[in-house]
Amino acid sequence: MGIAEVESIHVHPVKAFRGHAPREAEVEPWGLAGDRRWALIDTGGKVVTQREQPRLALAAAEPLAGGGLRLSAPGQGPLAVSVPEPAATVPVNIFGTKVEAVPAAPAAHAWCSAYLRADVRLVHMDDPATRRPVDPAYALPGETVSFADGYPLLVTTAASLDALNSLIAEGTHADEGPLPMNRFRPNVVVAGTEAWAEDHWSRISMGEVVFRVAKASGRCVVTTVDQHTALPGREPLLTLARHRKAGSKLLFGQNLVPLSTGTIRVGDPVRVME
Numbered sequence: 001m002g003i004a005e006v007e008s009i010h011v012h013p014v015k016a017f018r019g020h021a022p023r024e025a026e027v028e029p030w031g032l033a034g035d036r037r038w039a040l041i042d043t044g045g046k047v048v049t050q051r052e053q054p055r056l057a058l059a060a061a062e063p064l065a066g067g068g069l070r071l072s073a074p075g076q077g078p079l080a081v082s083v084p085e086p087a088a089t090v091p092v093n094i095f096g097t098k099v100e101a102v103p104a105a106p107a108a109h110a111w112c113s114a115y116l117r118a119d120v121r122l123v124h125m126d127d128p129a130t131r132r133p134v135d136p137a138y139a140l141p142g143e144t145v146s147f148a149d150g151y152p153l154l155v156t157t158a159a160s161l162d163a164l165n166s167l168i169a170e171g172t173h174a175d176e177g178p179l180p181m182n183r184f185r186p187n188v189v190v191a192g193t194e195a196w197a198e199d200h201w202s203r204i205s206m207g208e209v210v211f212r213v214a215k216a217s218g219r220c221v222v223t224t225v226d227q228h229t230a231l232p233g234r235e236p237l238l239t240l241a242r243h244r245k246a247g248s249k250l251l252f253g254q255n256l257v258p259l260s261t262g263t264i265r266v267g268d269p270v271r272v273m274e
Contacts, residue, residue, distance in 0.1 A: 004270040007191035013063050015039040015147040016049040016056040024265040027209045027258050030128040030144045031152035034063050039147040040120045047094045050222045053116050054230040079111045099132040101125050138214045143257055151214050151255035156186040163195035168239045176235040182227045190270050198254045207268030211256040218249035
């Protein structure tokens, strides 16, 4: 294999919306700058994802100066959303954990509700340094995360996707493959490794930034949603269940926590430190 390097970077400003792929990104203690600082909640305060609303895959959020967003989606006119002014927070339930967030303007709630045909609100995590700790079973003291599923960054490797697609091609739903990497919604894709090399990483560097590998990523039904059509399938979960199962978890990718801050860029070398 060649030298491992950053193949692509992905930032998802609103959790569950389509992301964008910048050539570089700032790494903050809680993740990539601007990644998953916004989320939708239902009337009970529970975070809404593609698990409940696959059509979120077709909605896009383009970052604007100052942390705002330009929302777009099929059948909807675009809407610019500003970062809300400091105000009373609302409770948000993200996978059973309660955090506080600031509601966006009413126009944003109306836009998102009209698109999903459901009563939802758009909220912003105003202070990621304090709002939501990383799972203490896998965290060091003081580590926090935005509205990502559980950890500041998710890394995957191109070689592991190739290997997984080869396994899918041998299975009963081979017609669903090959799958693109966007099914897994990573923050960073690494090229130039062996397949499944990431299973053995404990600490890595990408460019100038060092990361701790917290744990393997257990995958959910979102990976079966075609990110271009919002239609569900059976893969990759069927194949992961046969070949990548650990306990009750189906594994693909690794969760990272930054140990330093800085900029990562496409083409940066990726070094395994331990």
